Amino acid sequence: MKPGYVIVLFMVARFSYLNHLQCSMCHRQYAADQLQTISPCCSRPLLAKYDLAAVAQDVKRDEIARRENSMWRYHELLPVCEEAHVLTLGEGMTPLLAAPRLAPPGLEKDVRLLVKDEGQNPTGSFKARGMAAAVARALELGASGLVTPTAGNAGAAMAAYAARAGLPAFVVAPEDAPQACIQQARLYGAEVALIAGLISDAGRVAASVAQQRGWFNLATLREPYRVEGKKTMGFELAEQLGWRLPDAIIYPAGGGTGVIGMWQAFAELRDLAWLQSEHLPKMIIVQAEGCAPLVRAFEQGNTVMEAWPSSQASTVAAGLRVPMSIGDQLILQAVRASGGTAVRVSDDAMMEMVRYTARSEGMLIAVEAAATLAAYHILLTTRFLTPEDETVLFFTGTGLPDIGNYSFSM
Template structure:
């Protein structure tokens, strides 16, 4: 393993891997940690040629770039669900390119992961770290996807899970939790309140906590998407990446992955990161626009439940990622999100949940406002399957029409409806 320690994103303090478990002791929950690697040793051990010869088609092909012991990775053969996370398709959106007047638009469809979301990447890695920590129970707070991912990965590895989700979480996501055998608690409050409750419960009962950003290994799992984009584009980085943002951890994971590639000398620069927030839950976008280093919490109001976060837990790194890459934060309305949900399905063939469609809505807004150059290559992260939130899909697409079964009556109605005859 090439991971050698942690560094606090707030104060810069350095720690050994065994010194801390979650966040910086000096800064508390505001001091999220970044995993530090021996870059010189990595450059000697790993080259693009070595990677190209690797037969594995999952996130685990990047084992040397992950903070997991080799003996822990050996357990993957007994946990098929965990073993198959990652290497999701990168789809060329040709019709979108033509409509927006752009050279290259790609959609990374992480709804194809085993439990249907990008969060499988983080949860798979955290589940392995829980095993290394000797934990029997893993817990997390989630609006649904992270919890479903953790429940599935933990079940495959024989770990027990205790999950806290807002009572407003979509029924499909709660059903996933239950079918994987998790003990589920519906919290009568927001995601942010569920997050704080999970921290208290983990401390009280000695459970291993997966909470986004609070656990530094969540970012490490998510960064593997950047490696895949680089490989799937033929060994080059895109110019821009659009990603929906709640806590900010997916965005910072992508930043970490591209920074790793730059440190290895495999790319010349890190892509501009474009964080997209729902207008009703946009504390990071506001802080970025006003030039602030910290966010002011808000009460989230959006149909995109996966990014309905009022107090982003990875705010420090997220703001830095956007500023240092020359990116931007954008906001989109719920109406734009629903429209993007339809367009993404009908132009690209990707069925996304609202939070995933928000990134596509962000691309459309940026293109209209001239924030994307016509010769740029752009990747849009689709982070969750539309099957996660069927009511939102129906709201976007409309209800189907009913007709009688009798051909005589049905054909006349069809002709009138379709303008035929």
């Protein structure tokens, strides 16, 4: 008998199961293997789609617990295709902490209140997650330089990951953006342009810089992968709660990528049958009284938002000074489909809640993060939430950079 060959066919598990991109409006499909911006068909965000059937077959949910303690433990559901292309500073797997003393006085014993402390991410905010994913993917697809408009934290995060990638970076921010974030971006080696106006104006400048230099623009939802990094907040929440989800999530929305990302995460987890129950949280967004275009659209029953007049957009929370979001439909859809709501809070309430959080639980948070606690107190008063509703506040950033903004009487 002649020696024969036995051909053994086996599938090698892939690092990422990214399949294609999809227009968030009309669902037309686009290739994921080249740099993409917004959808050419509808000028709307492109969302990443994965081969979930293959993930379900190849990945055991409980295997994830044994993986590294960063957001890359969910790599099959992230867009970076080669393991060697991951850029990490240790982002993700932030603590989920019980914080009962953040309840209104008298309710400490009754509330089921948790906070996700995103200030512990590299660069000091949850923006690290989105930028870690988007910068790594941009590098993987051949970007030669990176640009972003920013309210502050996103620019600092992009600059850090660009440094890690060895790519040049250009950040465009309103001139009143937090000094600490601007200095941070500069220290990471980015060029920074400060402009008169809001983040929407910075967006126009960033787009033209990207075009002139042939660099890639990472503006919120104008490329598909920052939202993928933010999605990991939803995965972690589920994993940290034993693969179930809370009753409510409160998130401070500017451009709103976190809401869109988490809602995507929950849909993927449900499709993978990784959740113990089908129960999804109420998605609650909070904005500042001085710039609340999403809240206004929600209250008026609209499916899209009207831009907040730039001349009137004013709040101490730089990350919430966002007059328009290209993700408006996706955000409003998630809030409504989940049975959530939208709340506006005053600057005074946010500042007070920064102090309250520091004093009551030893957590130093950004004003944007404090907006979630102000909203929680309002929603208990209006009885939209009860103390028994397990509620997670997204503390999106550390308060350390803003520490000089608070005065103390001796």
